[in-house]
Amino acid sequence: MTTLSQASCEACRIGAPTVSDSEATELLQQIPEWTLIEIDGIKQLQRQYKFKNFVLAMAFANELAEISEAEGHHPGILVEWGKATVTWWSHSIKGLHRNDFVMAAKTDSLLTK
Numbered sequence: 001m002t003t004l005s006q007a008s009c010e011a012c013r014i015g016a017p018t019v020s021d022s023e024a025t026e027l028l029q030q031i032p033e034w035t036l037i038e039i040d041g042i043k044q045l046q047r048q049y050k051f052k053n054f055v056l057a058m059a060f061a062n063e064l065a066e067i068s069e070a071e072g073h074h075p076g077i078l079v080e081w082g083k084a085t086v087t088w089w090s091h092s093i094k095g096l097h098r099n100d101f102v103m104a105a106k107t108d109s110l111l112t113k
């Protein structure tokens, strides 16, 4: 099995299937720090990362911007002093696609680079 962080984000077109609840539970085992949330009926993955200051949190957000552009899939990022909150979901399908789990794993691997 390819680990999520090594997978590529496949194109996610309108009408692509959302991940089922049982698939989500299984995929979450590979990204245990992430929480499944629901906002306005849209399921999303969210994780808060802690940093020593604002500049480090901002630098992390910029690295995440680079991999997001490379993969064509983009997160919500809230940068505050000492933390960055990252949220992944697929706008085109108003929910979670496997891409979101792949991107969450890639986000985690930025920290271990």
Ligand SMILES: C[C@H](O)[C@H](O)[C@H]1CNC2=NC(N)=NC(=O)C2=N1
Pocket (backbone or CB within 6 Å): 012, 072, 073, 074, 075, 088, 089, 090, 091, 092, 093
């Ligand atoms: C045309 C472009 O690839 C699409 O609009 C992409 C851009 N980034 C995206 N990011 C996310 N998170 N969901 C999307 O549906 C999405 N669509």
